[in-house]
Amino acid sequence: NSITGTSIPKILDEPMSIDVDLAYHLFSSQSLFIDARDPGDYDEEHILNSINIPYEEFESFEDIILDLDPKQPVVIYCSGGECELSMHLGDVLFDEFEFEKVLIFEAGYPAWKELGYPVE
DSSP: OEEOSSOOOSOOSSOEEEOHHHHHHHHHTTOEEEEOSOHHHHHHOOBTTOEEOOGGGGGGGHHHHHHSOTTSOEEEEOSOTTOOHHHHHHHHHHHTSOOSOEEEETTHHHHHHHTTOOBO
């Protein structure tokens, strides 16, 4: 399931996919972005102000996850294409940590960078 436009439904019953336009709109409104890639990829370059919670090591990041507000929307991304790390991490945050608004930016980092959006 995916969301288009610039608004998020009040209640989500599962993580939802979003396109690059909605991702940028959420970025502009200070939503939290989470990079699900491994720390090496994150350290090389990532979406500006995103935090790194690598899916394959998420247990090690439980303190960070528990410090986040589960009522605020989170946008999770990875490398796009065949990469499913963001979807897997989204399921964990939604099911195990009870985040209410988990949004998966499927096109991921490559699409963001290609459009010239802010990275660091």
